[in-house]
Amino acid sequence: MKWDFTSVFANTDALLAGAAGTLRIFAICLVLGLSLGLVVGLGRYARTWWFYLPATAFVEFFRNTPVLVQILWFYFALPMLLPFEISPLMAASLGISLNSAAFSAEIYRAGIQSIDRGQWDGARALGMRWAQAMRRIVLPQAIKRMLPALTNRAIEIFKMTTLASAVAYVELLQQGKLIASLNYNPIEAYTAVAVIFLVFLWPLVQFTYVLERRLKRDE
Amino acid sequence: MSLLRVTGLTKRFGTNEVLRSIDLEVRQGERIAILGASGSGKSSLLRCLNFMELPTAGVIELDGQPLGRERRPGERIYRESELTQVRQRIGMVFQQFNLFPHMTAVGNVMEGLRTVRRMPKPAARIRAEAELKRVGLGDKADAYPAHLSGGQKQRVAIARALAMDPEMLLFDEPTSALDPELVGEVLGVIRNLADEGRTMLLVTHELGFAYHVATRVIFLADGTIHESGTPDEVLKNPRQERTRAFLASHKQYSL
Amino acid sequence: MAYQWDFTPVLANAPLLAQGLLNTLKVTGTSLVFGLALGLALALLRLSSRRTFAWPAGLVIEVFRTTPPLVQLFWFFFALPLLVGIEMTAFMAAVVTFSIQSAAFFAEVFRGGIVSIERGQWDGARAIGMNHGQALRRIVLPQAVKRMIPAFMERAIELMKTTTLVATISYADLLFAANEIAQKTFRPLETFTVAALIYFVVIFAFSLVARQFERRLAVSGESTVR
Numbered sequence: 001m002k003w004d005f006t007s008v009f010a011n012t013d014a015l016l017a018g019a020a021g022t023l024r025i026f027a028i029c030l031v032l033g034l035s036l037g038l039v040v041g042l043g044r045y046a047r048t049w050w051f052y053l054p055a056t057a058f059v060e061f062f063r064n065t066p067v068l069v070q071i072l073w074f075y076f077a078l079p080m081l082l083p084f085e086i087s088p089l090m091a092a093s094l095g096i097s098l099n100s101a102a103f104s105a106e107i108y109r110a111g112i113q114s115i116d117r118g119q120w121d122g123a124r125a126l127g128m129r130w131a132q133a134m135r136r137i138v139l140p141q142a143i144k145r146m147l148p149a150l151t152n153r154a155i156e157i158f159k160m161t162t163l164a165s166a167v168a169y170v171e172l173l174q175q176g177k178l179i180a181s182l183n184y185n186p187i188e189a190y191t192a193v194a195v196i197f198l199v200f201l202w203p204l205v206q207f208t209y210v211l212e213r214r215l216k217r218d219e
Numbered sequence: 220m221s222l223l224r225v226t227g228l229t230k231r232f233g234t235n236e237v238l239r240s241i242d243l244e245v246r247q248g249e250r251i252a253i254l255g256a257s258g259s260g261k262s263s264l265l266r267c268l269n270f271m272e273l274p275t276a277g278v279i280e281l282d283g284q285p286l287g288r289e290r291r292p293g294e295r296i297y298r299e300s301e302l303t304q305v306r307q308r309i310g311m312v313f314q315q316f317n318l319f320p321h322m323t324a325v326g327n328v329m330e331g332l333r334t335v336r337r338m339p340k341p342a343a344r345i346r347a348e349a350e351l352k353r354v355g356l357g358d359k360a361d362a363y364p365a366h367l368s369g370g371q372k373q374r375v376a377i378a379r380a381l382a383m384d385p386e387m388l389l390f391d392e393p394t395s396a397l398d399p400e401l402v403g404e405v406l407g408v409i410r411n412l413a414d415e416g417r418t419m420l421l422v423t424h425e426l427g428f429a430y431h432v433a434t435r436v437i438f439l440a441d442g443t444i445h446e447s448g449t450p451d452e453v454l455k456n457p458r459q460e461r462t463r464a465f466l467a468s469h470k471q472y473s474l
Numbered sequence: 475m476a477y478q479w480d481f482t483p484v485l486a487n488a489p490l491l492a493q494g495l496l497n498t499l500k501v502t503g504t505s506l507v508f509g510l511a512l513g514l515a516l517a518l519l520r521l522s523s524r525r526t527f528a529w530p531a532g533l534v535i536e537v538f539r540t541t542p543p544l545v546q547l548f549w550f551f552f553a554l555p556l557l558v559g560i561e562m563t564a565f566m567a568a569v570v571t572f573s574i575q576s577a578a579f580f581a582e583v584f585r586g587g588i589v590s591i592e593r594g595q596w597d598g599a600r601a602i603g604m605n606h607g608q609a610l611r612r613i614v615l616p617q618a619v620k621r622m623i624p625a626f627m628e629r630a631i632e633l634m635k636t637t638t639l640v641a642t643i644s645y646a647d648l649l650f651a652a653n654e655i656a657q658k659t660f661r662p663l664e665t666f667t668v669a670a671l672i673y674f675v676v677i678f679a680f681s682l683v684a685r686q687f688e689r690r691l692a693v694s695g696e697s698t699v700r
Contacts, residue, residue: 064678066635068642069649069670076653076662081477121271122317122376126331126383127307129299136334140321159542166642173545186552194545201540 007183008192011175018175019196025161025171028093030154033100040101041108042134055105062102068163071095075167092164096157104153111146112138145219148211155204159197172196220283221246222387222418223268223309228277230263230442237263239442240277245387245420250413252429252450253422255439256465261422264439265389268420269309270302281305307335310380314392316372318364324375325351325360331383350378354408370401374408381412388412390421426469430454438462483659484668487651494651495672501568501647502634508573509633510626513580518610520585531581538578544639547571551643564645568637576633583625587618624691627684631677638673648672 008015043055062070075091086094115138123133165174176193180186223245230238237260245251255261266272268279270286276293279286286305287295318327328347332338338346351357354374364372373393380388390409394402406428412419413432423429429436429450436453438446438461446459457463484491519531538546551567554560562570591614599609641650652669656662 060678061674064631064681065670065673066638066649066677068638069666069673072649072653073666073670076656077666078663080663116317118313118315118317119319121311121313122319122379124271124303125269125306125311125313125317126379127303127335128331129303132334136330137319141319144321155540162542162544163639165544173542173548176545176548180552186548187557190545190549190553194541194549197541197545198537202536205536205540 003188004185005188005192007185008179008188011179011183014175014179015172015192015196017170018172021164021169021171021174022158022161025089025093025096025164025169026158028089029096029100029157029161032093032097033157034104034150034153036097036101037104038108040105041112044105044109045112058098059102059105062099063106067095067099067160068166070099071163071167088164088167088169091167092161092169096160096163099160100153100157103156104150107146107149107153108142111142111149114145115142145215148208148215151204151208151211155201155208158201158204162197221280222282224280224283225268226278226280228264228267228279229275230260230267230272231275237442238267238274241442241444243437243444245418248416248418248434250418250432250434251420252433252436253420253439254424254426254429254436254453254465255422255445259439260442261439262391265311265391265420265422269306269311269389270297271306271311273297281308303335307331307383308385309387309389310383310385311389312373312376312380312391312393314395316364316369316376316396318372318376318379320364323361323363324356324367324378327364327375328379328382331379336383347378347382350382351375353381353411354378355404368401369397370404373397373405377405377408377412387418387420390419390423392422392424394423394425424469426454426466438465440465477663479664480661481664481668483661484655484664487655487659490651490655491648491669491672494646494648495676497645498634498637498647498649501565501572501637501640501645502630504569505572505576505633505637506630508569509576509580512573512577514584516577516581517584517588520581521588534574535578535581538575539582543571543575543636544642546575547639547643564640564643567643568640568645572633572636575636576629579629579632580626583622583629584618586625587622588614590621591618620691624684624688627680627687631680631684634677634680635673 040055040058043051044059046052046055071092071094074094075086075088078091079086112134119137119141120133123137128136161171162173164171165177168174172193176189180189183189221244223243225241225243228238228241228243229236237258241264253261253264263272267274270279274295276295278295286301287297290296319330322330325344325347328350329340329343332343332346333340336343348357348360351360354377356371356374356378359367359371359375364375367375377393393409394405397405402425406425409419409421410428410432421429421433431450433450436448436450437444438453438457438459440461446453446457446462452458453462454466457466516531516535519527520535522528522531547567550571551562551564554567554570555562588610595613595617596609599613604612637647638649640647641653644650646654648669652665656665659665
């Protein structure tokens with residue numbers, strides 16, 4: 001068996017389209033997942049039941065079911081209840097974003113809880129409202145502690161985008177499949193896809209190590 | 220007229236009653252030292268006065284205005300906007316300073332002015348620098364709390380409280396977390412505030428400081444005011460057995 | 475127009491779902507056993523003072539933690555058999571992929587647990603004449619494993635969720651069975667909802683056990699590693 005990457009290089013266009021698709025769905029899920037996660041995380045921290053209970057149910061459900069099941073549910077099942085079709089991008093984005101929101105919610109909650117009670121005292125003694133204390137005093141400090149975990153979450157989201165290929169969304173792995181089946185070169189095609197993911201994610205992973213070390217040093 | 224009047228203040232945590240129907244009146248310019256063993260409720264009393272803890276029962280009046288409104292007999296509810304107003308008028312200084320570590324010294328002092336008072340940044344900065352100068356830290360404006368000594372941190376915390384122009388100051392064991400050699404600089408700042416005629420309540424173990432600075436001393440035990448009077452009465456000639464026992468056990472803080 | 479829910483077609487295919495769940499558990503369990511053993515080996519290699527052992531182990535760990543599991547699965551299913559000239563069933567490819575992948579994560583848990591044991595324990599073991607392997611087996615690992623249990627359980631839960639990927643290479647796990655039934659009965663809403671609920675019940679139950687365990691360790695003052 002001889003490795004021969006010429007047929008992969010001949011399909012650079014397809015891979016570029018795949019990379020664009022991967023980056024697009026990654027950006028969507030990153031923004032949606034992390035911002036929705038903040039709302040849910042605040043709910044997990046809230047003392048009012050009408051905020052706490054739905055947030056907790058959301059977190060438990062989406063953390064305890066596989067994300068691929070969620071994506072397929074949104075793609076095949078949800079349209080039965082809706083008057084319109086769900087595109088592969090929508091289904092995959094919904095599944096990955098909601099799943100990531102549930103995981104990042106727990107990161108936010110833990111980060112907020114890790115802030116010393118005295119910080120709330122200090123803020124409230126100045127006459128700040130709850131929201132002001134949260135925004136000006138607690139969140140800025142909590143974000144710093146949460147940064148390594150949130151970066152890890154971003155990496156997980158990037159890896160999860162490959163699942164969008166299960167609903168035939170055009171991203172890197174999907175294009176790898178296409179190239180492999182057109183050229184009968186699965187070895188080179190899938191190795192190339194794996195290497196592309198390494199190139200994207202390796203620096204991010206190293207970056208989280210730096211963040212973790214810095215945090216350990218600062219605390 | 221009294222600045223603050225407390226009637227029947229009771230605070231329970233679950234089944235644990237830490238304050239039992241306390242009555243207290245604070246007049247303009249008074250300096251009240253609150254003494255008591257740990258667990259006597261002195262911190263809770265202070266924290267109820269600016270509603271960091273909500274009283275379980277009782278009425279607190281500020282400038283003759285009762286705070287909150289009665290929902291059921293003996294039970295009051297408070298709006299957050301009312302409490303944030305009260306806290307701007309009653310400043311608080313904590314044992315553990317509670318400085319904001321992500322802001323510089325001057326940033327800490329500006330924070331209340333900017334976020335709560337909505338003061339423009341340049342004006343807040345000028346005001347904050349003046350307050351830092353007043354506590355002797357004019358040169359530390361841009362230092363982060365992590366680079367300040369305990370005594371300097373506590374002085375920044377005092378400047379932070381002063382910047383809000385409080386009508387009254389609450390000190391919750393302001394020197395208890397400090398190394399002995401740093402206690403003096405903080406007490407010096409508090410004494411200057413006393414000389415300016417500020418109204419203050421001070422929970423402390425520094426009996427000598429209480430004796431020289433306070434206009435009135437209160438001894439708290441089991442959540443009630445056990446003895447109250449001038450420093451001479453309470454600290455030199457206590458009438459109650461428990462006050463005497465407490466003072467005897469705090470001999471290391473001589474008058 | 476409101477959708478008319480009808481679960482009878484799904485119920486009629488319950489045996490298919492049950493077989494799927496069984497297969498899901500089979501892949502999870504097999505990968506877990508291999509993953510733990512391989513993970514310990516990787517951790518020990520990585521902790522080795524010899525660079526010729528530590529470095530390749532570190533590389534394997536990093537590569538398998540960094541690349542998406544679905545890419546790994548496709549590689550092992552479509553590429554590896556051609557590369558080495560063997561037949562590979564979907565089950566085999568799944569077990570190989572998920573064993574190595576979870577081994578990479580388990581290795582970091584093992585490593586964290588082992589380095590969390592204070593030096594004095596090694597000293598004490600060596601002082602009574604134990605060699606490195608004896609000290610590790612008799613003194614350090616028994617203490618470390620207890621701290622690692624919550625992280626192991628969390629990882630096992632992640633593994634069970636990851637096994638759904640085998641459906642994409644047509645191994646008849648629970649998700650694949652659901653997909654089959656949905657296409658056969660034209661009832662995707664009911665089928666996928668039931669499948670999701672089955673996953674939720676199994677995984678949530680396991681999560682509760684894991685949390686209970688973690689709480690008990692926390693109560694007894696035992697520290698844990700992540």
